[in-house]
Amino acid sequence: MSILRYTYSRLGRRDIGQRGEELATNGRKRYRLVLSGYYGFRNSGDEAVLKSILTALAEAANDAGIVVEPVVLSGDPEWTTKQYGVEAVNRTKLGEVRRALKNSDGLISGGGSLLQDATGLGSIPYYLGIMAIARWCGKPTFVYAQGIGPVNRKVFQPFIARAFKRSAYVSVRDEESATLLRRYGVPPVKIEVVPDPVMGLPAGLDVGEESGKLEGVLGGAQSGASISETKSGSVNESSVESVGDSAADGEDTRPLVGVSVRFWRSDRADLDRAAAALEALAGRHAVRLRFLPFHRGADEDASRYVMERLAGSGVAAELAPAHDDPQLMLREVGRCALLIGMRLHSLIYAANRNVPLLGLSYDPKIDQFVQRLGQRAVGTTEALDPDFVAESAAEILRDPSEWHRSCDEAIRRLKQDAARPSQQIIDFIRN
Known part of the structure; x- marks a missing residue:
């Protein structure tokens, strides 16, 4: 049984797609997805995860003939909106978070190492709490390429298992995270191991091409700064x-x-x-x-x-x-x-970038x-x-040739598979 068929059988359709029907315009249905992660703190790795997910969602939505309107839960909503050209709300104002989720078609939790207690006790309760609010609002939750652990306090483990069992789709970025989830009691059939989203982040498109592509499928222009490259691959220094x-x-x-x-x-x-x-x-x-x-x-x-x-x-x-x-x-x-x-x-x-x-x-x-x-x-x-x-x-x-002989094929596969979670999520909300 596929992951999506499993989640359909467990969750049913519920209200998936209702807002898409209401917001259908110009032959393209619109869906709002809330993104929860460590966003808006100007950590390059986490911001790369966000941009990678936005890009992958745009491509999957375009292929499916729909429009996605992302709403990012951010530590600095104004900066996030300016940087990516998407709607953002303050991740600590639960009233705003609840309204965003209530008016959405689902929650994407991840990516990154969100569910770990190595850096403090607040991370796991916060991200599980956001997932719980989404469920209370009757919305499906999607776990996007998360890295699980370390979880040193066993008290957290059953709560993680319950949240993931109730999720419509679960993907993790390494086999070790999948092993932890299975140990916590999450059914193996629910868990997909995928690469980190950043493996799929492009170095940059021509400015006009990038703006046009994302504007059409993300419901608004991505107005943040980006690298501009010509189609031949040379860099347009005026935009960098x-x-x-x-x-x-x-x-x-x-x-x-x-x-x-x-x-x-x-x-x-x-x-x-x-x-x-x-x-x-x-x-x-x-x-x-x-x-x-x-x-x-x-x-x-x-x-x-x-x-x-x-x-x-x-x-x-x-x-x-x-x-x-x-x-x-x-x-x-x-x-x-x-x-x-x-x-x-x-x-x-x-x-x-295929750099050793x-x-x-x-x-x-x-x-x-x-x-x-x-x-x-x-x-x-x-x-x-x-x-x-x-x-x-x-x-x-x-x-460097020996390093490339050893690693390039694995890198090619990781890049190829990095967009799978977005494709699965878009397929779910459409159907």
């Missing part, structure tokens, strides 16, 4: 904000190595070891180090911490802007010959992603051998 490159960019032939770090250990020993690894790499191979902050503020500070230690050793490095638009950071990563990253989405961006990558693991989600490429993390925040990291990086820079 400055990336702060040095004047010697055109003359520097050293390979560009992107570095993504974040604060994790309170004693900063992990960042000290990362600095030692980068220093060792610079001693083995002429490189240009460019730090890529994926979370405005915190990652910039973590990058400066490592850069200061490198400067003390005579190794030069530069800091890229913390771009608000995910596609601008995607372009930053695409310019690299290698990406060494702690942030999960720095690694996903690299895979998206080395993962530094602070969380199982890092290990799970690199394993999908047939690789292993090159080190962790608890145990990192600077010489091993440096030699692994130097080997890739000397001859």
Whole structure:
């Protein structure tokens, strides 16, 4: 039995599509979908998830001949609306959230690592609470490529299971998350393992093409900044904000190595070891180090911490802007010959652009992603051998062909499958 047939048999049609019938215009039915995630906090990874989902929904809606009107639950609704050109409401004002859900055709929860208690106790109750409000409003819930866990407090586990059992569609971004859900009692037939949505994020379309495409199927123009590329693939620099490159960019032939770090250990020993690894790499191979902050503020500070230690050793490095638009950071990563990253989405961006990558693991989600490429993390925040990291990086820079032979086919499959949740959700609300 397919996932959709299973959910139909369990949930029935209820009021799916009623608003679509009411809002039918110009031969295209309109559906409103509320999106719940860690949006509006200017974390590049989570914003990339949102933009990827919006893009995938647009493409699936276009293929189905309907219009989707997204409503994003955001920490900064005004910024989200300006950035993406979609309706947004304050995620903490439950009255506004309830009204948005009541006037919708369903809730999309995800993607990202929403249901985990490693960073605090509030995340799991909040996101499950939003799903509960949607059910109270009689709306179906769709779980979109979430990463589940770690869930260290067993008290949360039955609540997660109940919410997912009652969902119309459930997808997770790795097999480990699916295993956790099965252990909690979610029927295996309900769970689909899919790639992270960002694997499907395009580097950017021509401005006119992108605006026209999204305006027609998302019920409004996507007016936020984006990268503009010509159909031949060259970048239209007039539409891209400055990336702060040095004047010697055109003359520097050293390979560009992107570095993504974040604060994790309170004693900063992990960042000290990362600095030692980068220093060792610079001693083995002429490189240009460019730090890529994926979370405005915190990652910039973590990058400066490592850069200061490198400067003390005579190794030069530069800091890229913390771009608000995910596609601008995607372009930053695409310019690299290698990406060494702690942030999960720095690694996903690299895979998206077929850039060789080395993962530094602070969380199982890092290990799970690199394993999908047939690789292993090159080190962790608890145990990192600077010489091993440096030699692994130097080997890739000397001859990246082996990395590509090992990983390119897995990357191709991940890109191909990244849009599956949107296609399933659009099929569900239409039928």
